[in-house]
Amino acid sequence: MRRARDAQHHEDRQYHGFFAEYYDVLHGTYDADIPFYLDLARKHGGPILELGSGSGRLLVPLAEAGHEVTGLDASEDMLKRCANRLLTQPQWVRDRVRLEHGDMLAFSLPRRFSLVLAACNTILHCVSTDQLLALFERARAHMAPDGLFVVDFNIPNVKKMLESDGVEEVFRVTHPEAGTELVCTYRAEYDFIRQLETIYMHLQEFDRDRLLRAATNTTQRAFYFPREVALALRSSGFRTVRTWTGYRHGRLVESTRDIVYICQRSDEPRS
Ligand SMILES: C[S@@+](CC[C@H](N)C(=O)[O-])C[C@H]1O[C@@H](n2cnc3c(N)ncnc32)[C@H](O)[C@@H]1O
Numbered sequence: 001m002r003r004a005r006d007a008q009h010h011e012d013r014q015y016h017g018f019f020a021e022y023y024d025v026l027h028g029t030y031d032a033d034i035p036f037y038l039d040l041a042r043k044h045g046g047p048i049l050e051l052g053s054g055s056g057r058l059l060v061p062l063a064e065a066g067h068e069v070t071g072l073d074a075s076e077d078m079l080k081r082c083a084n085r086l087l088t089q090p091q092w093v094r095d096r097v098r099l100e101h102g103d104m105l106a107f108s109l110p111r112r113f114s115l116v117l118a119a120c121n122t123i124l125h126c127v128s129t130d131q132l133l134a135l136f137e138r139a140r141a142h143m144a145p146d147g148l149f150v151v152d153f154n155i156p157n158v159k160k161m162l163e164s165d166g167v168e169e170v171f172r173v174t175h176p177e178a179g180t181e182l183v184c185t186y187r188a189e190y191d192f193i194r195q196l197e198t199i200y201m202h203l204q205e206f207d208r209d210r211l212l213r214a215a216t217n218t219t220q221r222a223f224y225f226p227r228e229v230a231l232a233l234r235s236s237g238f239r240t241v242r243t244w245t246g247y248r249h250g251r252l253v254e255s256t257r258d259i260v261y262i263c264q265r266s267d268e269p270r271s
Contacts, residue, residue, distance in 0.1 A: 014219040015054065015075035018203055024055050024081060025173060025182060033120065033152065034061050036247040036260070041067050041115060044148055049113040051104040051139065052122035056082035056097075060089065063096040072100045072107055105134040112144040119152045123229070124221040127196060132224075136236035140265060149238060152260040156223040161190050161197075181206045190223075197221050226252065226259050238263035 015023060037058060041048060046067040053059045053071025055078050062069045063086075073079050079099050086094050100109065104118075105126070116139045126132040139149050171184045185202040198220050205213040233240060244260040245252055252259065 014199075014217060015073075015078045016217075017077060018205075018213055018215040019201070019217060020055070020075060020077035020081060022182060022184065022203055023078070024057075025175060028055060028057055030057065030120075031061075033247055033258075034058060036244070037062065037117070037119065037150075038065050040148075040150065040262070041065065045114050047111065047113050048115040048117065049109070049111075049142055050117045050119065051135070052118065052120075052125065053082065053099075054078045056085045058117075058119055059097065060085055060093070063093045064089065066096070068096050070098045070100060070109065070111070070113070072102055072104055072109075074101070074103050076101060104138060105131055107138060109142060111142070112147070113142055114144050114147050116143055116147060116149045117152075119150065121153050121221075123151055123153050123224065127220050127222045129232070132222075132229075132232050133236060136232060136238070140237055143265060145265075147265070148241075149233075149263045150260060151229065151233065151263070152258065153224060153229070154257055155226060155259055157257065161188075161223075164188060165190050175205065178205075180212060195223050197223055229259075230261065233261060233263055234266075237266050239266040 038061060041062055042065070046069065048062055048067050048069045050059050050069060050071050053073050054075070056071065059069050059071045059082065071079075071082060073082075079101055082099060086097060100107070104122070118135065118139065123132060123135065126135050143149060166187065166189050168185060168187045171186060173182050174180070175182055183204045183206065187200045189198045190196075191198070198218065200218050202216045203214065204211060230240060240261050240263050242249065242262040243252070244250070244262070245256040246258050247260065
């Protein structure tokens with residue numbers, strides 16, 4: 001694992017220690033978006049840069065498909081989990097991956113990429129407009145002349161947010177490796193003026209009645225509506241060449257929960 005040059009490292013507690021492990025328990029096998037990215041990479045080619053690549057849920061399948069992939073993440077624990085996931089892969093897959101520890105808002109790599117990905121809600125970690133614009137500026141600076149930038153996020157479900165605002169929920173899941181019970185006490189609060197979600201989490205691991213571990217954190221994420229992200233992309237020098245919803249090319253309707261913008265630099269000739 002390398003450190004991105006000139007990066008101001010930014011460690012997100014949401015992806016630290018027990019919480020990094022819990023992320024993988026909940027999301028590590030989520031794969032609804034993977035065929036979409038494999039198809040895009042097959043058509044457009046690499047090298048690929050994934051911003052906020054985490055534990056390699058998407059990065060590893062891209063490398064397995066033969067693409068050269070660089071993963072950048074601010075969490076050392078997520079990068080370690082990614083390195084462990086890669087240990088189960090043959091050498092030729094590992095040879096295609098580079099992992100960089102750094103801040104996606106302030107990194108500088110010596111290479112330019114054919115595909116730059118901000119997948120799976122990574123932009124929601126930009127909790128201010130300045131941060132969103134910094135991310136887009138860094139993405140653009142790392143694109144090859146004919147490169148694509150892909151931004152993929154959930155559209156806020158305002159009705160559900162209003163219903164769940166401040167309500168404590170308890171989730172229980174069996175740890176897939178340890179067989180222990182993970183109990184997550186979770187509360188989200190929404191600030192509709194600043195478009196911020198504050199998440200309070202208390203995580204416990206039990207072996208029957210015996211408490212093995214516990215950790216608490218409070219984190220913030222933004223929520224963004226499609227038009228404001230489209231505007232931020234345009235003002236950052238991107239032209240949206242395709243919009244996908246729900247990983248299928250389709251119309252944006254009220255029930256749509258995912259949106260994917262595929263962009264070129266606006267100074268590139270139209271394809
Ligand atoms: C929602 S997870 C997505 C992980 C992975 N892309 C996936 O699809 O499973 C977001 C990731 O972004 C990383 N992250 C958050 N803020 C970051 C920043 N400023 N710079 C780099 N990575 C960041 C987190 O550490 C986390 O691994």
